[in-house]
Amino acid sequence: xxxxxxxxxxxxxxxxxxxxxxxxxxxxxxxxxxxxxxxxxxxxxxxxxxxxxxxxxxxxxxxxxxxxxxxxxxxxxxxxxxxxxxxxxxxxxxxxxxxxxxxxxxxxxxxxxxxxxxxxxxxxxxxxxxxxxxxxxxxxxxxxxxxxxxxxxxxxxxxxxxxxxxxxxxxxxxxxxxxxxxxxxxxxxxxxxxxxxxxxxxxxxxxxxxxxxxxxxxxxxxxxxxxxxxxxxxxxxxxxxxxxxxxxxxxxxxxxxxxxxxxxxxxxxxxxxxxxxxxxxxxxxxxxxxxxxxxxxxxxxxxxxxxxxxxxxxxxxxxxxxxxxxxxxxxxxxxxxxxxxxxxxxxxxxxxxxxxxxxxxxxxxxxxxxxxxxxxxxxxxxxxxxxxxxxxxxxxxxxxxxxxxxxxxxxx
Ligand SMILES: Nc1nc2c(ncn2[C@@H]2O[C@H](COP(=O)(O)OP(=O)(O)O)[C@@H](O)[C@H]2O)c(=O)[nH]1
Ligand SMILES: Nc1ncnc2c1ncn2[C@@H]1O[C@H](COP(=O)(O)OP(=O)(O)O)[C@@H](O)[C@H]1O
Numbered sequence: 379x380x381x382x383x384x385x386x387x388x389x390x391x392x393x394x395x396x397x398x399x400x401x402x403x404x405x406x407x408x409x410x411x412x413x414x415x416x417x418x419x420x421x422x423x424x425x426x427x428x429x430x431x432x433x434x435x436x437x438x439x440x441x442x443x444x445x446x447x448x449x450x451x452x453x454x455x456x457x458x459x460x461x462x463x464x465x466x467x468x469x470x471x472x473x474x475x476x477x478x479x480x481x482x483x484x485x486x487x488x489x490x491x492x493x494x495x496x497x498x499x500x501x502x503x504x505x506x507x508x509x510x511x512x513x514x515x516x517x518x519x520x521x522x523x524x525x526x527x528x529x530x531x532x533x534x535x536x537x538x539x540x541x542x543x544x545x546x547x548x549x550x551x552x553x554x555x556x557x558x559x560x561x562x563x564x565x566x567x568x569x570x571x572x573x574x575x576x577x578x579x580x581x582x583x584x585x586x587x588x589x590x591x592x593x594x595x596x597x598x599x600x601x602x603x604x605x606x607x608x609x610x611x612x613x614x615x616x617x618x619x620x621x622x623x624x625x626x627x628x629x630x631x632x633x634x635x636x637x638x639x640x641x642x643x644x645x646x647x648x649x650x651x652x653x654x655x656x657x658x659x660x661x662x663x664x665x666x667x668x669x670x671x672x673x674x675x676x677x678x679x680x681x682x683x684x685x686x687x688x689x690x691x692x693x694x695x696x697x698x699x700x701x702x703x704x705x706x707x708x709x710x711x712x713x714x715x716x717x718x719x720x721x722x723x724x725x726x727x728x729x730x731x732x733x734x735x736x737x738x739x740x741x742x743x744x745x746x747x748x749x750x751x752x753x754x755x756x757x758x759x760x761x762x763x764x765x766x767x768x769x770x771x772x773x774x775x776x777x778x779x780x781x782x783x784x785x786x787x788x789x790x
Contacts, residue, residue, distance in 0.1 A: 454472055573593070
């Protein structure tokens, strides 16, 4: 599927890189941006369920295999590709589920340009397209034993469909009552370091002698479910998130006194004396930074637990008794089963590929890409799809189509 420019028909395949000669490729699209042509090759054979990318630089007459960042889509029976905003390629996967059909390959966005400078190679980056926006995540920090976990658990219990927890990775040992994949992803240091190298983490830090980190996927999975993501991370991590692409609300929890903090840590009984001493030493620096750095939007003192919980709910606008954070839950873009696409002024026309004559006009969808948010290394949000006609607001425009074809298109 997708339009391959003429140049590919004969000439380029003669110089196509080893391993991607015509016989071995399943299907491909070619998208031109300036001097570069991005060839996206998919295969739906069982041995190779992946999408590969090659870049042809016309000015140098050379092919390059770029460094590919971000979570990649799995392959499918075919895809359409269209250049969007002159910096990314919109990919619609054929025959895929609604939550997996829309992907973006960034080829010249700010993020990609930055990565090209750092890595000194050709770089492209994937992100998944998601309909609507997501609620701003909450970053909650504070010294060990201050009560972060207790506050977060209570909030999630009272508002289960509003909040979701970002499950961090850590190299520390599992405590009694903790579950792998629920409280943390307990992992080996070497495996975690490898994933950090691969750009899969939003932030990471060495805390009390162990490595902790938030994967991009951990946050995006909560947002995909339409929930506000809560990150329980240390001050170093909060600083990294502040500097990242993620726009969040930063809350610092303080103890009423250092002595009370020590009392709570001991009463919890989950650490050895040596570990308690280490946590208490670190608490001094954390409290200083948390209180004075200007990093946090809100400071809460956890003296009386119920009072502190009430203050937390108040600042989140949850002091009413019902569960209500009035932000729309994002839904994945739903797309037609088979299609061809064409880009016009930030609107993408998607033509449903049924062969039935006379029904063609009913199968026109418009994807509005004029207010995209986010992007690699996370999700691209703000893609909106509707049935209709992009010229509807023009005097001589084609009549707006309101008759959805058999496919369901979700709206906000
Ligand atoms: N930077 C960072 N810190 C984390 C992450 N997950 C947990 N932490 C922090 O690591 C510290 C230790 O956490 P933990 O071992 O669960 O002990 P606790 O805070 O005493 O319950 C706390 O300050 C957490 O906020 C993470 O993904 N990134
Ligand atoms: N306001 C409070 N007053 C007294 N004890 C508290 C209060 N908040 C939390 N705790 C207790 O302090 C201990 C540490 O709390 P926890 O939530 O595990 O801290 P953190 O996640 O910040 O390390 C727990 O045993 C918890 O029950």
